[in-house]
Amino acid sequence: MINNKVKIKTTNLNVYYGDKQALNDVNLEIHSKEVTALIGPSGCGKSTYIRCINRMNDVIDICRVTGSIEIDGNEINKKEIDVVSLREKIGMVFQKPNPFPKSIYDNVSYGPNIHGLAENKVKMDEIVETSLKKAALWNEVKDRLNEPGTSLSGGQQQRLCIARAISVNPEVILMDEPCSALDPIATAKIEELMDELKKTYTIVIVTHSMSQAVRVSQRTGFFHLGKLIEVDTTEKIFKNPNNKMTQDYITGRFG
Amino acid sequence: MNKDQLLKKRYRAEKRFKFYGLVSITLAILFVIFLVNVIFSKGRTAFQRTTIAVEVNFNTEELELSSNASIEEIQDADFYDLSINSLLKLYKTEGAKQEKELLRVFSPDHDIEIKNFLIKNLDNLNKNVIVNLTTSDDIDQLHKGNYPRHLPEERRRISDFQLLIYDQLVKENKVNKVFNTFFFTNGDSRNPELAGIGGSLFGSFFTIIITLILSFPIAIFASIYLEEFAPKNRITDFIEININNLAAVPSIVFGLLGLGILLGTFDLPRSTPLVAGITLSLMTLPRIIIPCRASLKAVPPSIREGALAVGASKVQSVMHHVVPLSIPGTLSGTIIGLAQALGETAPLILIGMVAFVVDIPATPIDPSASLPVQVYLWSEQAERGFVEKTSATIMVLLSFLIVMNFIAVYLRQKFEKKWS
Numbered sequence: 001m002i003n004n005k006v007k008i009k010t011t012n013l014n015v016y017y018g019d020k021q022a023l024n025d026v027n028l029e030i031h032s033k034e035v036t037a038l039i040g041p042s043g044c045g046k047s048t049y050i051r052c053i054n055r056m057n058d059v060i061d062i063c064r065v066t067g068s069i070e071i072d073g074n075e076i077n078k079k080e081i082d083v084v085s086l087r088e089k090i091g092m093v094f095q096k097p098n099p100f101p102k103s104i105y106d107n108v109s110y111g112p113n114i115h116g117l118a119e120n121k122v123k124m125d126e127i128v129e130t131s132l133k134k135a136a137l138w139n140e141v142k143d144r145l146n147e148p149g150t151s152l153s154g155g156q157q158q159r160l161c162i163a164r165a166i167s168v169n170p171e172v173i174l175m176d177e178p179c180s181a182l183d184p185i186a187t188a189k190i191e192e193l194m195d196e197l198k199k200t201y202t203i204v205i206v207t208h209s210m211s212q213a214v215r216v217s218q219r220t221g222f223f224h225l226g227k228l229i230e231v232d233t234t235e236k237i238f239k240n241p242n243n244k245m246t247q248d249y250i251t252g253r254f255g
Numbered sequence: 256m257n258k259d260q261l262l263k264k265r266y267r268a269e270k271r272f273k274f275y276g277l278v279s280i281t282l283a284i285l286f287v288i289f290l291v292n293v294i295f296s297k298g299r300t301a302f303q304r305t306t307i308a309v310e311v312n313f314n315t316e317e318l319e320l321s322s323n324a325s326i327e328e329i330q331d332a333d334f335y336d337l338s339i340n341s342l343l344k345l346y347k348t349e350g351a352k353q354e355k356e357l358l359r360v361f362s363p364d365h366d367i368e369i370k371n372f373l374i375k376n377l378d379n380l381n382k383n384v385i386v387n388l389t390t391s392d393d394i395d396q397l398h399k400g401n402y403p404r405h406l407p408e409e410r411r412r413i414s415d416f417q418l419l420i421y422d423q424l425v426k427e428n429k430v431n432k433v434f435n436t437f438f439f440t441n442g443d444s445r446n447p448e449l450a451g452i453g454g455s456l457f458g459s460f461f462t463i464i465i466t467l468i469l470s471f472p473i474a475i476f477a478s479i480y481l482e483e484f485a486p487k488n489r490i491t492d493f494i495e496i497n498i499n500n501l502a503a504v505p506s507i508v509f510g511l512l513g514l515g516i517l518l519g520t521f522d523l524p525r526s527t528p529l530v531a532g533i534t535l536s537l538m539t540l541p542r543i544i545i546p547c548r549a550s551l552k553a554v555p556p557s558i559r560e561g562a563l564a565v566g567a568s569k570v571q572s573v574m575h576h577v578v579p580l581s582i583p584g585t586l587s588g589t590i591i592g593l594a595q596a597l598g599e600t601a602p603l604i605l606i607g608m609v610a611f612v613v614d615i616p617a618t619p620i621d622p623s624a625s626l627p628v629q630v631y632l633w634s635e636q637a638e639r640g641f642v643e644k645t646s647a648t649i650m651v652l653l654s655f656l657i658v659m660n661f662i663a664v665y666l667r668q669k670f671e672k673k674w675s
Contacts, residue, residue: 054564056560056563056564059559059560059563061486061487084566084567084568085566086566087563087564087565087566088565088566091564091565092560092564094557094560094561094564096557098555098557098558098560098561099561100558100561100562100576101558101580110562110565110567110575111565111566111567114565114566114567114571114575115566161561164561164565165564165565167565168565168566
């Protein structure tokens with residue numbers, strides 16, 4: 001069950017927003033084709049961490065990232081890296097569903113379109129169909145692909161965003177609290193989907209729900225105040241953590 | 256104070272607040288009604304023109320024309336004598352003074368009107384035809400009921416003899432009112448009955464087109480760059496403050512700028528829509544940039560992140576997602592800015608658009624008037640006919656502004672529906 005091939009390796013990762021340090025010497029290995037959950041109280045830096053992996057922090061002017069991030073052994077935290085092709089490899093799903101205000105079809109086809117992944121309309125239809133099938137949304141929307149993506153329910157919108165992320169065939173999918181805006185039924189569907197997706201993709205999920213971490217992940221990292229306190233298999237973290245702080249957090253004594 | 260009293264006080268405060276609001280709205284509506292009423296009651300009559308039916312005999316011999324004269328031949332012919340003779344037949348006159356007074360019942364261009372009538376109706380050659388000729392401004396106003404005919408003769412411009420003629424003609428049913436096409440097709444004139452807004456309509460049209468062509472693309476690119484690409488530092492802060500300040504600069508200052516730089520340094524032709532358009536686009540730029548930036552800012556950041564996360568470049572995320580979403584705000588902001596420019600008078604006065612221009616401009620580099628300046632020019636005239644023309648021009652200008660605002664509202668609603 002536990003995979004030992006390291007996909008993403010960060011060494012001495014530090015992130016500063018202006019004068020404020022958001023991450024402090026984070027050393028973390030994320031393993032290929034499994035779900036890694038990042039837990040911790042609000043403001044502990046877990047979202048900042050995953051935004052480093054696809055360089056989304058570049059958008060923020062005052063943000064500065066030092067240290068090393070290696071994906072399959074290739075350093076990506078350097079200027080010469082083309083973020084566009086990096087983000088093609090590393091998809092992201094956000095806290096709040098953010099489909100484009102376009103049709104369902106256009107939402108999924110946008111990524112393949114700008115990367116030139118489909119030579120013709122038939123190929124594009126194929127990509128859209130497989131992506132929506134992988135996101136377990138195809139059966140619900142196949143008859144109304146031309147309706148706006150924003151007309152879907154919250155859970156469907158989030159699955160549409162997942163379909164959009166996997167449409168460009170990424171290797172890694174980053175999920176930033178993907179279920180925090182969803183009801184339990186929609187959450188269950190997404191968790192089910194993640195189980196399926198981890199066969200193909202490496203998934204990193206930030207979550208506030210301990211039970212969700214237990215349900216979906218094989219490995220869990222606990223962040224506190226910008227530091228990675230402990231990382232291990234999910235089973236070990238939730239049954240027998242090494243660190244007292246982890247113990248306190250998962251049992252609800254603080255956070 | 257106990258709880259009950261507090262509660263009562265709160266309710267009273269709420270009632271008072273609602274009352275103040277109602278009073279303000281009522282006052283505002285009353286002002287608008289008053290304004291519209293004044294303009295309409297004064298300007299309404301400008302859309303009609305008084306004519307007098309005159310019998311004209313288009314005798315080819317008298318006109319020195321061949322029996323089947325071509326249009327060109329008629330164009331070159333002199334209709335003055337024919338015209339005078341036809342007019343003098345209307346009423347019996349004694350002496351040169353009375354003849355002159357009879358002729359003054361009509362607009363001075365009566366011979367041209369007769370000629371134009373014949374050109375339009377060539378088959379009337381060698382026939383006796385009734386032609387409706389425009390009256391002079393005074394008779395026009397008299398017929399519309401705007402002229403104080405009860406004043407003693409020495410205090411009015413219409414003589415007693417002219418009143419006699421007028422009353423007789425009314426009795427004979429020869430005085431008519433027709434729709435005043437002159438008002439829309441003619442250029443400016445010293446004679447109110449012939450003056451029209453044709454020239455200023457074209458002048459305003461060319462001006463607005465030039466303003467649009469210059470200011471829209473510059474404003475769009477400036478706001479997209481400032482909002483999406485420019486780093487947030489002191490320089491961009493400084494630029495932003497200055498854009499906001501420029502939007503508040505009195506428009507006459509831009510007129511001075513146009514006068515000094517465009518006319519003075521670059522020697523561009525004076526009184527032309529070209530210079531007016533450039534001056535007004537300087538004024539309009541900040542007024543478009545501000546709403547454009549606001550509508551770009553209103554696009555949720557999650558859309559940008561969504562696009563970036565699937566690997567769109569910065570330009571792609573902006574052009575494919577942010578800009579389309581900001582279109583309703585951008586377009587309505589632009590139209591409102593242009594509507595302001597359309598109604599702007601002060602800068603145009605400074606760049607010489609107050610000149611008296613009779614010809615309708617054919618290109619943006621011909622001297623021209625514009626609608627608001629036409630209002631200003633006519634409001635200074637003493638003739639009664641210009642009073643109604645002034646109000647009528649305001650009506651035309653206001654209807655353009657209302658139409659533009661409606662287009663802005665329509666575009667906003669249409670595109671917002673499409674995207675949400």
